[in-house]
Amino acid sequence: MDTLGTMWLADVEHAGRLRPQTLDTYRHTVDRAIVPAIGGLRLREVTPGRVDHLLKGISRTHPAKARQV
Secondary structure (H helix, E strand, O other): OHHHHHHHHHHHHHHOOOOHHHHHHHHHHHHHHHHHHHOOOOHHHOOHHHHHHHHHHHHHHOHHHHHHO
């Protein structure tokens, strides 16, 4: 998932459709929330249950951030 996140961010940046602030927010979310939680998993290992667990964990401490993930 770490590689997928990096590739997605590169594609979004290359498209040039987002404001720099929005891109920074996306990058921060990937780097601080997604990669630490599921970055070491292969895509096939990312199940709905794991994503739900990730979102519940984020929403406990940062409810607004959970909506962005």
